[in-house]
Amino acid sequence: MIAECQGRKFSLFRTADPRTLLAAAAAASFCFSFVQSLGASASCLAFALILAAMGGISAPLLLKRLAAVNIFVLFIWLTIPFAMPGERIDVLGPLRWSADGIRLAMVTTIKCNAILLSFLALVSGIPLPLVGCALDRLRVPAKLVFLFLFTFRYVHVVGEEWQRLQTAAKLRGFVPSNSLHTYRTIGNMFGLTFVNAIDRSRRIYEAMLLRGFDGSFHTVTEVKSTPADKRFAPLFFAALVFLFLLDVYLR
Amino acid sequence: MHISEGVLSPAVLGGGIVLTAIGTGIGLRKADYSRLTTAAVLSSVFFVGSLVRVPLGPGSVHLILNGLLGLFLGWAVFPSLLVALLLQAILFSYGGVAVLGVNVFDMAFPALVCHYLFRGFFGVAGVRRMFGAFCSGALSVAGAALCTALALGFTDEGFWTSAKILFLAHIPVMAAEGCVTALIIAFIAKNRPELLRFGGGSAKGDSS
Structure with a gap:
């Protein structure tokens, strides 16, 4: 995707x-x-x-x-x-x-x-991780850089999850059309993606806290002119x- | 919904940047890191949602879902949409850097207004909740279309007709978006009703 x-x-x-x-x-x-x-x-x-x-x-x-x-x-x-x-x-x-x-x-x-x-x-x-690193060095607020890097990281995860649901729906013979059934199916699929995303965000945060996250990212890559x-x-x-x-x- | 680069006048672009900067500043100040993790994952949901096509009439539209994000995130919807649109700009070249301020404000501000208007509607199950969900979805898109149209209109008087057409073209999208938002909320209400407690105090409650 x-x-x-x-x-x-x-x-x-x-x-x-x-x-x-x-x-x-x-x-x-x-x-x-x-x-x-x-x-x-x-x-x-x-x-x-x-x-x-x-x-x-x-x-x-x-x-x-x-x-x-x-x-x-x-x-x-x-x-x-x-x-x-x-x-x-x-x-x-x-x-x-x-x-x-x-x-x-x-x-x-x-x-x-x-x-x-x-x-x-x-x-x-x-590469996008390097964009995040560069934004950090350009004195963009740390929280915004955090948000940028995390969004990029989880776009793939959420995208894959959505595609899995879509494949499952297709296998059950779901064909999108102009009907309430289509809208309800899409609503349910998206609702599930949404709920899973919120749960995932809590797990991520807890996992980060356990690893000693204190609000700052340490990048290994150095940007040099x-x-x-x-x-x-x-x-x-x-x-x-x-x-x-x-x-x-x-x- | 996105306005392309090179269309708007410097004054409108500047206004968009200032307003988005203020919204983002408040959003970031109000959010701690646990809330930011939620915001980041919901930005990804927004990003994926914008790639999902929903059949509508003879064609199809993509989901915008700014209303849904606004309900869950409150002020954090500003930074959340900012990074999502920045990613879209880098990956797909939708919009760009100079116009980012206007595009973010157009989507985030109506979503924020809907958050404050309707957040009290979700406490109890029933018609009221569905009404709140439909209105959040539909009015967030309506507001976004209106702001986009105004940004075009204030750029040059020649753009007024385009602005009107743009707004009218979004009316079916508003209905579709309202329905999808209501159905998503219905799903969440059935399976995870505790997530819908943004009424009353601050919306912070659902992240801790």
């Missing part, structure tokens, strides 16, 4: 410090969100494509993710060009499109894809500042 391949065949970011990558991805998201002009957002997309190439994302994964995010974009294209007030232009057939609406939809599409690409390139290759990080980070942030200034200039 959650067997998402995080590994990359070839990535320039593989040895990079996860803290740098997380900070860079967050900064890129915010910077690209601020951009409003068409020229600057196109430049952001070009920058994100370079990052994606450096991150070595495989084409099938990339297309799958882009398809998912562009469903929302499609929804925007189906509404905004018609709904936006302002000057109308004839583009196609009898429909009157708003020029501002088309511009807004284009900028949104480009920004959306640019942020997705940069995020995929920088973050989705980091490499010389390459020290070269990458200033360049990256300079590029973001440049994109931001370009947008201010083009607005």
